[in-house]
Amino acid sequence: MAPRFLLMLLLSGALSTSLVVQASSDDDDDFELPQVSERDEDDIEDELEDELEDRLEERLEAAEEREEELEDRIEEMLEAREDLEDELEDELEERLEKNLERLERISDERIERETERYHQLWEIEARVEDLEAFSVADEYIALLSEEELEAALAKGTQIKTTERLEGLGGYLVTFPDEVELEQTERNHIYTLDSATVSIGGDSVIALASMAGLTVPESTSAVIGMMDSSIDETHPCLGSVTLEQQAFYPAGAQPDTQHGTAIASVIGGACGVLSEVRLANAAVFGRGPEGLVVASAKSLIEGLNWLVEKQASVINLSLSGPRNRVLEQAVRQVAARNILLVASSGNEGAAAFPRYPAASPEVIAVTAVDHSMQVYPRAVRGPHIEFAAPGVGVQVAGPHHGKMTMDGTSVAAAFATSLLVIAISSGDSVDSLAKQAKDLGEPGRDNTYGYGLLTVDKKKASPAE
Template sequence: MRRITCLTLFIYLILSIGLCHASDDDFEEDHEDSVENQLDERDDDDDWEEDDFDEAEDELEDRLEARFGHSDDIDDDLEDRLEDMFGEREDQDDDFEDELEEAFEDRFEDNMERQEQRLPERLDSVHQLAELDERLDDLEVLSVPDEYIELVDAEELETLRNAGVDIQSVEELESLGQLLVTFGDEDRPPSAELNHLYTLDGPVEKAGKAASDGTKNSDGGLLPLEAASYMGIDRPSPVALRIGMMDSSIDQLHECFTDTPVEQRMFIPPDSRPDYRHGTAIATVFSRSCGILEQSEVYNAVVFGRSARGAVVASAADLIRGLDWLLGVRPDVINLSLSGPPNRMLSAAIEQMLLRGIRIVASVGNDGAAAFPRYPAAQPGVIAVTAVDTDMAVYTRAVRGQHVQFSALGVGLRLAAPDQRFAIKDGTSVASALASAVLAQGHSVQQYEDSAIDLGEPGFDDTFGFGLLNIDKIMTSSGE
């Protein structure tokens, strides 16, 4: 019975192939009837033999050959058709696999390229967070423990005394015309503010060597005047300027200050000792021998000292005292290469300075693009400056924000260091000093905004502000 079934299937397959080539419907009907009749007759015959199968098969082949040609041709035709079908399918599969592989490789390469581009930024962000965490550990808290301050007048002080608050000290600020009152944590007025702590925006320096001819830098760093050339200054400014600073101490014995007058007033706590690194570097920009100003006088309120724990910090009260002294000096500009949290009392003192026509410039800070705005740079009226390199790319550690007003060169500057050394320094504090020397030259802030070289996105943005400061365009437009 199995042999009959196989033969039936074989016959059906051959007939199907034949029907694909035949055009005569009578042939199909006649042969199907004939085959079926023979099968029916032989199924009823109990004496069905093996030879009868062969005979039927031979008869079917003869008929097919007579109608369509040799059976081998049919087999070949079927095989060719199947091979073509499978060949086309394999080609399609191969093409699809190639396209899929190419698409995967392209996406993988694009993703790897993006990751490689973002890796330095991520590593730098991690480094910034680690540095910030280390600074916080050094400071322990962002304010002097259990100490509050307030600016009051004489009448308000009398009211406080009558209220029985815990007054620890009262200090007269002659230039500001107010009293700086310090309170303890207990029995203090609700209007008092924490005595917050501030740090200098000074990065780690790379040691440099003094140039043999006094003008060229053998270590690859920019001299301040070379940096100022990007901002339209190609020679030391001949204008006599009074520059105010609030910083750490300046090493006045350094060769950069032999022909530049420097006056300093100390406002650091008694238990702190002077630190000369940052103040000396920043003051270099304002000097005649090493900087960009030919006739400057530098007035430095030394508010940053090294504490017993080793941290170089200044409190809001120290900064207010320094501002009071500088207001009496009447400088053309005050450079604040420092940053910290907002403080209402410090903000009030700065507001008094601004109302009296003192121009204040501050660095935006080196805590990274993800950091909150730092003060006093973020205070309205203060000119906030960020740093760029010679390719006009922003300094990677610079703080961003809508308060950023101008950009200045601040990467790779060769500045003075204690003990007759020089160092290559980066940072927004360096850019702030360079900007202060430019902004001190008497033009309106609006003129500086209009003449700034646009960087980054067109127009004002929170990375570069109005762009790179440029005094040459101001001179050209004013005919000077």
Template structure:
């Protein structure tokens, strides 16, 4: 068992090292033409004679995990360096929209005090479905974002203050090894499902798409894959919120909050979020408000490995945190972590549609998330709460630290 796990881990590391993800593309890294599957096969073939000694080395997995964490840091650093006019780091060191801070539900006195200190109001968003008001403040000239965030926190100690931090898609681009498509669902799922992602392509039927970033909506491979998996799993009504568009600072917390607000207005009872990012005060409030309206939030744990920081929104209380398994029901070694783990679902060795409607291989927790979201929606078709139904449906796998409360949609895949 351990040998198989290490082999899968080595393959995952090679895949992460040579294949560009949608998040990588947003981070400015070059695309790689070779598919993940071909590269893994070729690489493992050339190191076959040394694989057995590596299997006996219990440090191999540790090296993989450390490499994944280091790769994450390198991606973020490159993102900031290549987009200095739009992105900078906040007080916690996370990438965020440059020169702008967010006040959530501020009093008029708070806004006035901020203005007097040089934080000029740059706009206001009234998120009526969430019951939130967000005031955007421009950081004073001469301050960077981190300095401004600290200064505003000292000025307004009782305010909810946030940088507009960025969130990233959590799956390998279409083109990874894929050997199966989803079995056609025998039951149509009536509960509407919303997705926060890039926009799906024209070949994937959704009820509506709305953009919440510059240039949006723009069809993307990642958003198309997520939408196609929702549709293949039986979801009849899909609403897509594009939070990326053509903006280098897309996927920000305010765009996601706007998207959730719109989806609630469309009566989406389940919201699938295949994105990961840092803890964010605005997004935490938006998620909690959506849950108070009865929405089930389903989110990916990401693909930066267990040494990466906990991923959000998966780590927020009550969010269904989803990890992924391969075609042999083995946990993906590159799967990230959250402060809790709820379920696993298929996320590798399967096919999904790209923006042009071609069915291509995918890998990552991004693609497990819509399958889990579809099962949550199916549970809500006949019940008031999804979690008890999902607990009965999930197939137990051990250990719980890798699979949560069990595997959902485990029989969804079929051979081509």
């Protein structure tokens, strides 16, 4: 209908134009209208109609083609949009799943940490409620000068034992009961920072490369230890010159596991130092109850003996409560330019600072694994100075074999050896603090201290 209607409009216009031309010709005598027969007019009309129909058909066909092309393009765009929506939906679902998994993992880890923290707090609370478990019953100690001892005797103070300390100077006095002397303190009990035994592990030399060492070192310095007894026949200690003396009570028995393991980290065929002179004050013994413990009195006696043996560095892989008399002895040792290195303790991040590591004169060491991550059970605090390898370390084990240990006691032994090498090369503790590999938060922090203890490779000399 539309083409025929348009054709009629065009024909009507053409006829109107023809009439106008004819009318105007009546006024113009000079113009003569050509004579067109009725048949000619029909032919022209048919031709115009056919031409218009052809043109309209062409345009309609072109329009249909464009419409089809447009529909195809719209369909392709819609399909592409659907594909994009599907991809975005899949990506969002994948991200959501990953985030949910990560949040679930973080939540589980946080719950585990908090549970561990509460367990530690309960354990500490139980210990605080029973302070008698930390000290020898009915026994107090004091470090007195000769004048102070004479004054106490003159007052009629009841004294249990008196021991002259040649290395530290003065007298170590024990009392059967609390006395009116400001210098007295309970004879507290200390434990070895016994680490957990794990599977696998790396050799001491392999882990020492973390601190800048690639080969064993040797030293002529005397290194002191206060630990349990050492098995001198263990193959790991073949090249160690060892002297040890027992300071545990007469009723206790020697126990060699911890002391032998710590000695093997410091020196010998399995240790950082290939040749070393060790002086071990065996202050820990196995009591009748089966516990391997030492008293503050025994620790002070051991320190006095190590001063007499001219130890340059003393390793203390042990911990316990604060004791003012032991701190007094520690200050006297430090005043003789002897370095004291102690493990921070394995009671966990929520634990109170452990001693002697928390004493200002002592270098407190925490443990890290081969990825520089802190040992989870290591005690934290502002007293921590350095970190050292202490997770997955192969040490001397029972029956002349080897075992793998974790803990700050192993890290302290590492640090002791490294400090001997560094001090022998002319470094100071302050310079070592500056060159330590920063871990955790920038600068010194409560977890890693100054960072991983390292030595200068150029200064360190390989063993011959």
